[in-house]
Amino acid sequence: MDAFLSQPTDHNHAPNPERIPVIELRNEIKAREVTSEESTSVILHSSLRTFPLSATSKLPRTEMLKQKIRRQRQTPATTSTDGLTDDLRKTYRGEDFLLHEEKNMIIFTTKSNLSALKQSKHWFADGTFKVCD
Structure with a gap:
């Protein structure tokens, strides 16, 4: 069997430091949505309190962030003893x-x-x- 692999390409865009707060926000939300029993709105609004106003133009829509939290929480929980649901x-x-x-x-x-x-x-x-x- 033949295998074809493409070589990695160089980045062709300049770094965007305004995206860093968005990435940090998503990481914070992701950590809290898995470990917290807080409501979706509480997680989102408390995470946004410290978000810099200068980077708000890079934020996804609020509904998209809420949907991400809800989707993560709908994932069925499994344990190593029960296997998959x-x-x-x-x-x-x-x-x-x-x-x-x-x-x-x-x-x-x-x-x-x-x-x-x-x-x-x-x-x-x-x-x-x-x-x-």
Whole structure:
């Protein structure tokens, strides 16, 4: 099997220091949304209190920030003893989605996806994978 990899490119834009407060705000919100029982509005408004006014033009819309908090909280909680919840083991169509589960590795796919890959002569991957410990 041949593999094609593209080489990394140089950045073609100047750094934007105004984005730093936005990144810090998102990191603060992300940390609080997972560990806190506070309401979405409380997390957002208390995080915005210290946000510099000079960077407000770079902020996403308030509703988008609230939606991010809500979406994170809707993620079903799992424990290492229970494994994955049933809604993560099947697709919306009811197909089995969990191919393999170990302590340090989970593989998700369906039989129809594997069949499509088996029939394909070339596979392309862009490298956008998330790895979590």
